Structure formats: C-alpha cells, structure tokens
Amino acid sequence: MHQFLDFEKPIADLEGKIEELRHLSSDGDLNIAEEVSKLEAKVERQLRTTYQKLSPWQKVQVARHPERPHAQAAIDHLIDEYVPLAGDRSFADDPAIVGGVGRFKGRSVVVIGTEKGATTEERVRRNFGMARPEGYRKARRLMEFADRFKMPILTFVDTAGAYPGVDAEARGQAEAIARAIETCLAVRVPLIATILGEGGSGGAVALAAGNRVLMLEHAIYSVISPEGCASILWRSGEHAKDAAEALKMTAQDLEKLGVIDGIVKEPLGGAHREPAPALDALGAAIDRNLGELVGRDGGELRAERRDKFLAIGAAE
Numbered sequence: 530m531h532q533f534l535d536f537e538k539p540i541a542d543l544e545g546k547i548e549e550l551r552h553l554s555s556d557g558d559l560n561i562a563e564e565v566s567k568l569e570a571k572v573e574r575q576l577r578t579t580y581q582k583l584s585p586w587q588k589v590q591v592a593r594h595p596e597r598p599h600a601q602a603a604i605d606h607l608i609d610e611y612v613p614l615a616g617d618r619s620f621a622d623d624p625a626i627v628g629g630v631g632r633f634k635g636r637s638v639v640v641i642g643t644e645k646g647a648t649t650e651e652r653v654r655r656n657f658g659m660a661r662p663e664g665y666r667k668a669r670r671l672m673e674f675a676d677r678f679k680m681p682i683l684t685f686v687d688t689a690g691a692y693p694g695v696d697a698e699a700r701g702q703a704e705a706i707a708r709a710i711e712t713c714l715a716v717r718v719p720l721i722a723t724i725l726g727e728g729g730s731g732g733a734v735a736l737a738a739g740n741r742v743l744m745l746e747h748a749i750y751s752v753i754s755p756e757g758c759a760s761i762l763w764r765s766g767e768h769a770k771d772a773a774e775a776l777k778m779t780a781q782d783l784e785k786l787g788v789i790d791g792i793v794k795e796p797l798g799g800a801h802r803e804p805a806p807a808l809d810a811l812g813a814a815i816d817r818n819l820g821e822l823v824g825r826d827g828g829e830l831r832a833e834r835r836d837k838f839l840a841i842g843a844a845e
Contacts (some may be wrong), residue, residue, distance in 0.1 A: 532596055532801075535590070536579065536590070537579065538557040540575050540798075543575065545571065545740065551565065565814040567700070568575070573610070579712040580747075583665075585770075585773040588747050589626075589749055589797050593748040594726075594799065594801040596804075597799070598800055598804040599646070599726070600644045600685035601642065601644050603642065603685045604640050604725070607815070608632065608640055608663065609631060611631035611640070612630050613628070614667075615821055616663075617667040617781045618665035619666060621663045622667065623655070623660055623664030624654050625643060626641065626660050628641035628642065633681075636819070636823070637685070638681045638682065638686070639675035639680050640673060642687070642736070643658045643664075643742065645657055657710040658727075662700040663705075665708070665709040668709050668736055669705075669708055669712045670682075671843060672720075675716065675718055678826070679718055681721070682717040682720040682739075683815060683819075684722045684739065686723065686724050686728050687727055687728075688727060689732075689754060690730040710734055710735055710738050710817045714738050718739055719823060719825075720741075721739070721819060721822075722737035722739035722742045723744070724737065724750050724789075724817070725745055725800075728749065729753075730754075737750075738838055739834065741822070743811070743814055743818070744780035744792055745807065747795055750778060755776065758776060791814060793811050794806050
C-alpha cells in the first residue's frame with residue numbers, strides 16, 4: 530500500500546475498499562472481480578482528475594513524497610557497470626552526495642546526485658540529502674575527472690538545499706557551492722542535469738548548471754522552500770501555500786520561463802506510484818538530449834552553457 534498524501538484521501542479510500550474486497554475473496558468463494566474492476570477504473574479516473582489539476586503546493590507534497598525515486602535509484606536503474614567513488618580528497622566523504630563512473634546506453638559517463646535515502650536510518654545518515662562542503666567538493670572532483678577523460682556528466686538532484694549548520698559554514702559551504710557551480714560552467718563535456726524531486730536553492734544549482742536541465746513532471750525547483758519564503762515575507766509558515774504559488778517553482782512554470790529545457794512525464798499518480806516507468810521515461814529523455822550534445826566541440830559546449838545561464842532572467 531502506498532503512503533497517501535492529504536489530497537489523495539478519496540483515492541486512498543477507494544484503494545482501501547479494493548483491498549478489503551480482495552481479502553474477502555481470498556477467504557471464501559465470493560466472486561468480486563467485477564466489483565474490483567469497477568473500483569479500479571474509478572481509482573484511475575480519480576487519479577487522472579486529481580493529478581491534472583495539482584496546485585503548486587500539492588506539487589511540493591508530491592515532490593517530497595518519501596517513496597519517490599531518488600538519485601541512487603536513478604543510478605541503479607539507468608547506469609550499468611556503476612563504480613561509486615568517494616571522498617573529496619581533503620576532509621571526508623559526504624553520504625548526501627553519491628557519484629561515480631558507469632555506462633549509460635553503452636556510453637561511459639560520470640554520474641553525480643544528491644541522495645535523501647529510502648529508510649529513516651539511511652535518511653539520517655545521508656542528512657536528508659542536504660550536503661556539506663565536502664559533498665560539493667566531491668562533486669567538483671568528479672566533474673573535473675569527467676572533463677579530463679572526456680566523459681559526459683549526468684546529475685540527479687533531489688535536495689531541500691545545502692546543509693545550513695555551523696560546521697558546514699565553518700568549512701566553507703558558500704565557497705564549495707560556488708566552486709561547484711563554477712566547475713559545472715567550466716567543463717568541456719556535455720552536462721545533463723535532472724531535478725527528480727526537490728531542487729532547493731544553491732544546493733541544487735551546484736549540480737544543475739548544465740547544457741540541458743530536465744525536470745520530472747511533478748518536481749519543484751526554487752531559490753528557497755515555500756516555508757522559508759513564507760517565514761521571511763509573512764513571518765509565518767502558514768503562508769507556505771501562497772509562497773509556493775508566487776515562487777513559480779513547478780516544472781511547468783519553469784519551462785515557460787526558460788529556466789529548464791524539458792519536462793519528463795510521470796506515470797499517472799506520480800513517480801512514487803510507479804518508479805520504474807518514470808525512470809525509463811527519464812532515461813529516454815536523457816539519451817535523446819545526450820545524443821544532441823555528444824561529439825560537439827568542448828569550447829562550444831562550455832560557451833553555450835554559460836550563455837544559457839547568463840540569459841535567464843534577462844529583460845527583453
């Protein structure tokens with residue numbers, strides 16, 4: 530049984546009835562296949578109706594769903610012969626950033642991602658995907674490795690933002706993020722970034738300044754969380770829904786604004802309901818975009834990437 534979000538209560542009630550009927554059927558000779566089929570059709574209609582008109586705040590909830598596929602799931606599904614690499618060669622290894630080398634559709638690549646973790650224990654170990662400076666320095670090391678060996682870079686972003694703790698600030702959090710962004714913009718190989726769930730602030734941009742930036746259909750990407758925005762503007766987290774609307778943080782808004790380059794459609798009901806088809810669709814989108822970039826001159830790729838980000842927000 531899936532973990533249901535608040536606005537999915539009607540769907541949860543219907544699926545609960547289906548489970549009850551299946552349980553009754555297994556206990557006796559009752560033939561309830563027809564009734565189950567009707568309820569399943571009703572669930573599909575309800576899902577379609579609900580997910581076609583999600584509000585920005587509801588999309589925030591979907592993007593944060595704990596069962597949504599994270600970076601490691603994307604790597605495991607899409608990358609063959611994956612070899613993880615660890616450490617920043619200076620201080621430590623940050624479990625919030627995963628990365629290594631592998632093959633995508635037969636092509637050698639470097640992959641990097643922010644990883645939230647799947648279980649409570651793992652989420653704590655990975656600091657809920659909020660990286661410290663050593664994580665961003667590891668990402669930078671991997672990007673430089675890719676540049677040296679002419680390997681395309683694929684990044685998978687799902688983070689509320691960089692870790693704001695005192696220890697992180699003491700070790701140069703802002704500098705580490707800035708250097709990671711600088712490296713994204715400097716490499717002479719194709720860089721394709723995907724926002725899987727949350728793309729929060731500089732902690733996300735550090736891995737997402739790519740030639741192509743993709744977002745899953747119900748992902749979000751913003752300079753600040755709705756709660757953070759509400760606490761600054763309204764002095765209260767109660768206005769998070771209003772902030773989500775004003776921030777224009779959905780994939781659909783960001784595509785219109787030219788901040789991202791493409792949206793990857795999710796299965797009905799979101800990627801958390803059917804992770805494998807969602808990741809298959811993402812793999813196809815990455816393959817298509819990578820095919821357009823591989824073989825191009827490195828200087829041209831770098832110049833195009835820099836121009837792309839300089840143009841964002843420019844007045845016409």
